[in-house]
Amino acid sequence: MTEPSLHPSAQKSRHTVSRQWILHQYPQRSHSISGAFKLIERPLHPSTPSTPQGTCIPANKILLRTLWFSNDPAQRTRINNASPDRLCTDLMREGDVMSATAIGEVIESSHPEYRKGDLVRGAFGWSEYVLVDTDSSRDWQLVKIPPKTNPADFMAMGGTALTAYFGLLSVGAATSADKTIVVSAAAAAIGSIVTQIAKNVVGIKRVVGIAGSEAQCEVIKERCGADIALNYKSPNFRREFEEATPEYVDIYFDVTGGEALELSLRRIARNGRVVACGAIFRYDSGGEEMAVSAKAWTNIIFMKARVEGFTVSEFKDRFPEAREQVFRWVRQGKIHPLKTVWRAKFEELPQGMVKLLKGEHVGKLVTEIITE
Amino acid sequence: MTEPSLHPSAQKSRHTVSRQWILHQYPQRSHSISGAFKLIERPLHPSTPSTPQGTCIPANKILLRTLWFSNDPAQRTRINNASPDRLCTDLMREGDVMSATAIGEVIESSHPEYRKGDLVRGAFGWSEYVLVDTDSSRDWQLVKIPPKTNPADFMAMGGTALTAYFGLLSVGAATSADKTIVVSAAAAAIGSIVTQIAKNVVGIKRVVGIAGSEAQCEVIKERCGADIALNYKSPNFRREFEEATPEYVDIYFDVTGGEALELSLRRIARNGRVVACGAIFRYDSGGEEMAVSAKAWTNIIFMKARVEGFTVSEFKDRFPEAREQVFRWVRQGKIHPLKTVWRAKFEELPQGMVKLLKGEHVGKLVTEIITE
Known part of the structure; x- marks a missing residue:
C-alpha cells in the first residue's frame, strides 16, 4: 500500500532544525529549577542529505512534532547530581536534551507503518521535533496511540499506571485479605490508579487516600472510590489518620514520604508492607531532615513489617501483560484515567516540572503544546 | 530404674518458698529500671500436701534452683507499656514474675528423666527456685544441658544464636555473592554469631563489625573473624564507615538503630537488605527522635532495597534444625560462643538488665548466681 505522503517527491521537509530544552546546570535547592534548563536550537538531522527542494527523510525514519508531554517525578530524579551513583536511573549530563515521555504527531514518514497524522508515544525528550529511526524503535519505546484515544488519557495509563499496578500487586502483594491500605498522593498520577485498583479490582475493605487539598480529597472519594480521604494539611491530620485506620x-503505598509515611509506620499492621516508590517531598531538599522517627522504625521490627524500595523499570519484561490488563479494566469500567491538562507553549515546558512538584493537580499532569 | 534420690522418703523438701523478682511498675525513661522491679517471697507450691517431714514433690515434678540467667533485649521490650498492642510479644502485667531464660540445677525430682544435679534450661523467670511440672515441659521450654557443657556457653548458643541464624540466612538471604555485610553490636550476643556465620560459613568477602569500644573492636576482629571493626564512638565514624564499604x-544486620542504621542506608547497595532485628538504643526513649533521614530513606527507593522486621519467634518450627546446625558449626570450629559472665547475688538480678542496655559486655551477658 503506497501512501501519497510517503512518496519521495512529497518528502521535502521544512523542518531542518528543532528547538530543544537541554539540561544547562544541575538544579540546587527547593524548586529552583527554572535556571536548570536552557532553550536551544539544533539541527534536526545534520547527516540528512540536502536537496534544492529541502531535506529528504531517509528510509525507515519518521519526523514527529511533539504535542503532549508527560510530567514525572523520575525526571526530577535524573537531574539530581548530589549522589550520581545513588540513582535508580542514569544521571543526565549537562548539555543533554531533557528526558521525557511525549506523544508526537507524525508529520513526515518514510516507513509504511507510520502515516502522517498518526500519534506516537515515545521517549522523545523535550524536543519540539524529533526524527526517529524506526530501526531502533525499542530505544525510543515507540507505541502508536490507538485511533479515537484521547492522548492525555493514554498518557495517564502509561508508566505511572504500570507503577501502580506492579507496586500494589507485586511489591505490595495486595489481596482481599488486606483490611486497610493507605495511599499517598492519592489524587495524583500513581495514587489515583492505586486507589482504584485497590478498591475496584482487589476489593480491599478500607481504602484511605491522602492528598493536600479539599478538592483533591473530593476527587479521591468521588472519582477513585476511596472510603476515606484525608488532607495531610489538616491541623488534626494525626488524629484523623488514627481514626481512619x-x-x-x-499496606502503605508511598510516593511522598513525610507525615503520611511516619504515621503509616506508627500504625503498621502485623506483617504490614510499605511500597517505597517515591519521596517527592525530598527531591529538592538536602535530605538531612527526618524521614522516620525511632518510634515508627521500631514498629517495623515489632510488627515484622517489610519496606521495599521499588522502581517500575525492574518489571519491564512484564509491561505488555500489565498494559493489557490495565486497559481491560478501563474497558470494564473498573478504573479510569485521571489527568490534568496544562496548555502551554513549548518555551514554557520546564514550568510543568514546577507544577508537578507543587502537586496541586489531579491525576496525571500532561502538558499540551499550544500550536498557533 | 530406681534412683535413690527419687524415693519418696528422700523427697522431703526444705524449699517451700522462693524469692522472686516481679514487675512492680512499668519503667519510664532512660535506664530507670531500678524501681521497676520488686523482690518478694512467695509460696513455691501452695497446693503441695504437707507432711510432718516437710513438703513432698508430687509426681512428674522437678524442683530447680536457678543459677544462670540470660539477659536479653526482648525482656526490656516486654515491660514497655507505652504501646501495648505494638509489641512483638505479650506485654507483661504488673505483679508478674519477670520473664527470663535461665539454667537451673535439679535439687529434687520425682521424674525419672531428671536427676539431682542435672542442669536444665527453661523459661523460669526471675525466680530463685522453680517447681516445674514436666507434663507441661513445652510451656517451660525445657532443655537438658548436655554433660560437660559450660552453662554460659550453652546460653550463648541459645535464642540469640538462633536469631543470628535465621536473621542472616532466611531474612537477610545471605550468600557468598554478597560482597559486604555490616553487623551492628558485632561484639554482643547476636552480632558475634552473625559475624562468625557471615565470615566462616557463608564466606562473605567483607564483614564489617560495629561496636562501642576499642576492646570490643578487638574482639570482633580477633575472635569473630571480621575483616574490619569500627567504633561508632570514633569522631571519624562516618568517614571510616565509608572507607570500610x-x-x-x-546486608546490614541491625540490632541497634542509630548512626549505624543511618549510614548503612546511605550506603546500601542495589537490592541491599536490612535485617531489622532490634533497636536497643531506642527502648528507653520516647521515640520521637530521628531514626532515618530523608537521604537515607530515599536510598531504599532508588537502590530497590528491602527492610524487613523480624523476631525469631516466627521461625520456632525450625528451631530444632537450626540448633543442630549451629552446634555442628561449633563442633567444626567454624563458630564459637562468646559470653561475659557477671557473678551476682539473686537480689542483684535487675542490674543485669542495666548492664545489658549499657552494652559494655562482650557476647552473651550471663548472670551467674553466687551461692554462699
Whole structure:
C-alpha cells in the first residue's frame, strides 16, 4: 500500500532544525529549577542529505512534532547530581536534551507503518521535533496511540499506571485479605490508579487516600472510590489518620514520604508492607531532615513489617501483560484515567516540572503544546 | 530404674518458698529500671500436701534452683507499656514474675528423666527456685544441658544464636555473592554469631563489625573473624564507615538503630537488605527522635532495597534444625560462643538488665548466681 505522503517527491521537509530544552546546570535547592534548563536550537538531522527542494527523510525514519508531554517525578530524579551513583536511573549530563515521555504527531514518514497524522508515544525528550529511526524503535519505546484515544488519557495509563499496578500487586502483594491500605498522593498520577485498583479490582475493605487539598480529597472519594480521604494539611491530620485506620495499616503505598509515611509506620499492621516508590517531598531538599522517627522504625521490627524500595523499570519484561490488563479494566469500567491538562507553549515546558512538584493537580499532569 | 534420690522418703523438701523478682511498675525513661522491679517471697507450691517431714514433690515434678540467667533485649521490650498492642510479644502485667531464660540445677525430682544435679534450661523467670511440672515441659521450654557443657556457653548458643541464624540466612538471604555485610553490636550476643556465620560459613568477602569500644573492636576482629571493626564512638565514624564499604552494603544486620542504621542506608547497595532485628538504643526513649533521614530513606527507593522486621519467634518450627546446625558449626570450629559472665547475688538480678542496655559486655551477658 503506497501512501501519497510517503512518496519521495512529497518528502521535502521544512523542518531542518528543532528547538530543544537541554539540561544547562544541575538544579540546587527547593524548586529552583527554572535556571536548570536552557532553550536551544539544533539541527534536526545534520547527516540528512540536502536537496534544492529541502531535506529528504531517509528510509525507515519518521519526523514527529511533539504535542503532549508527560510530567514525572523520575525526571526530577535524573537531574539530581548530589549522589550520581545513588540513582535508580542514569544521571543526565549537562548539555543533554531533557528526558521525557511525549506523544508526537507524525508529520513526515518514510516507513509504511507510520502515516502522517498518526500519534506516537515515545521517549522523545523535550524536543519540539524529533526524527526517529524506526530501526531502533525499542530505544525510543515507540507505541502508536490507538485511533479515537484521547492522548492525555493514554498518557495517564502509561508508566505511572504500570507503577501502580506492579507496586500494589507485586511489591505490595495486595489481596482481599488486606483490611486497610493507605495511599499517598492519592489524587495524583500513581495514587489515583492505586486507589482504584485497590478498591475496584482487589476489593480491599478500607481504602484511605491522602492528598493536600479539599478538592483533591473530593476527587479521591468521588472519582477513585476511596472510603476515606484525608488532607495531610489538616491541623488534626494525626488524629484523623488514627481514626481512619482502626485496624491498622496492612499496606502503605508511598510516593511522598513525610507525615503520611511516619504515621503509616506508627500504625503498621502485623506483617504490614510499605511500597517505597517515591519521596517527592525530598527531591529538592538536602535530605538531612527526618524521614522516620525511632518510634515508627521500631514498629517495623515489632510488627515484622517489610519496606521495599521499588522502581517500575525492574518489571519491564512484564509491561505488555500489565498494559493489557490495565486497559481491560478501563474497558470494564473498573478504573479510569485521571489527568490534568496544562496548555502551554513549548518555551514554557520546564514550568510543568514546577507544577508537578507543587502537586496541586489531579491525576496525571500532561502538558499540551499550544500550536498557533 | 530406681534412683535413690527419687524415693519418696528422700523427697522431703526444705524449699517451700522462693524469692522472686516481679514487675512492680512499668519503667519510664532512660535506664530507670531500678524501681521497676520488686523482690518478694512467695509460696513455691501452695497446693503441695504437707507432711510432718516437710513438703513432698508430687509426681512428674522437678524442683530447680536457678543459677544462670540470660539477659536479653526482648525482656526490656516486654515491660514497655507505652504501646501495648505494638509489641512483638505479650506485654507483661504488673505483679508478674519477670520473664527470663535461665539454667537451673535439679535439687529434687520425682521424674525419672531428671536427676539431682542435672542442669536444665527453661523459661523460669526471675525466680530463685522453680517447681516445674514436666507434663507441661513445652510451656517451660525445657532443655537438658548436655554433660560437660559450660552453662554460659550453652546460653550463648541459645535464642540469640538462633536469631543470628535465621536473621542472616532466611531474612537477610545471605550468600557468598554478597560482597559486604555490616553487623551492628558485632561484639554482643547476636552480632558475634552473625559475624562468625557471615565470615566462616557463608564466606562473605567483607564483614564489617560495629561496636562501642576499642576492646570490643578487638574482639570482633580477633575472635569473630571480621575483616574490619569500627567504633561508632570514633569522631571519624562516618568517614571510616565509608572507607570500610567501598562496594556499598549488601546486608546490614541491625540490632541497634542509630548512626549505624543511618549510614548503612546511605550506603546500601542495589537490592541491599536490612535485617531489622532490634533497636536497643531506642527502648528507653520516647521515640520521637530521628531514626532515618530523608537521604537515607530515599536510598531504599532508588537502590530497590528491602527492610524487613523480624523476631525469631516466627521461625520456632525450625528451631530444632537450626540448633543442630549451629552446634555442628561449633563442633567444626567454624563458630564459637562468646559470653561475659557477671557473678551476682539473686537480689542483684535487675542490674543485669542495666548492664545489658549499657552494652559494655562482650557476647552473651550471663548472670551467674553466687551461692554462699
